[in-house]
Amino acid sequence: MKVLVLRPERAAERTARALEARGMTAVLAPVLAIETLDAVIPEVVYDAVLATSANGLRKLKGRPEIGRLRRVPLIAVGDRTAEAGREAGFAVVHVAEGDGRSLVADAAARFPTPSRFLHAAGADRAFDVAGALAAHGHAIDVVELYRATAAPALPDAARTALSAGEVDAVLHHSRRIAETFLTLAAAAGLTEAIRPLPHAALALRVAEPLFAAGCPIVGVATRPDEAALFDALAGVINPGSQSGGERSN
Structure with a gap:
């Protein structure tokens, strides 16, 4: 087979x-091939990092900002993404089972309003995590770390x-x-x-x-x-x- x-x-x-x-x-x-993007990561204090794919965390792992970002919790979609987060050095990893919607629900349940999040994202996204969290009263910086090229x-x-x-x-x-x-x-x-x-x-x-x-x-x-x-x-x-x-x- x-x-x-x-x-x-x-x-x-x-x-x-x-x-x-x-x-x-x-x-x-x-x-598809994964292409690294040289995105700017704001120098602010976040309450958590959000990841909807392992690729975003693999790219984040190689950035100099990872030293400060890994000090806050990570919310990852699924076990594979959580595993990439642990490899990147995150000590506190929460796993949202499902998709971007479940990640938003998890973040909204865990953190008081307003909180600030960093979304380690790709250029192409199936769900608007930032928009959904904004509806809950949170702030989110979407940082595009990679692009999938056909x-x-x-x-x-x-x-x-x-x-x-x-x-x-x-x-x-x-x-x-x-x-x-x-x-x-x-x-x-x-x-x-x-x-x-x-x-x-x-x-x-x-x-x-x-x-x-x-x-x-x-x-x-x-x-x-x-x-x-x-x-x-x-x-x-x-x-x-x-x-x-x-x-x-």
């Missing part, structure tokens, strides 16, 4: 190991495997990944090759471009984490699975 993994390289390698532990082979074909063409590994009919399923960790993959596959003349494949998406928002493209087999994770994504994958490659998340066919 060969599964196409489209996320950026460092994260893709971790996903590959997890797939191999489940008896599957990953075909690594990143359609590949100019479908990676050779994906093109070769798809052309040979060797891909059994495709994983989509973000909406941007799904949209970029569809665009690059169309440019390579491979739309008809990818449409009938089983696809697994991290959330309904991630799956929407696949539905719009006419993909008939799309599994949607019931939670925005990789364990649930693998459950959705199991559901589309083994339709009798009881843990396959939502499915369209």
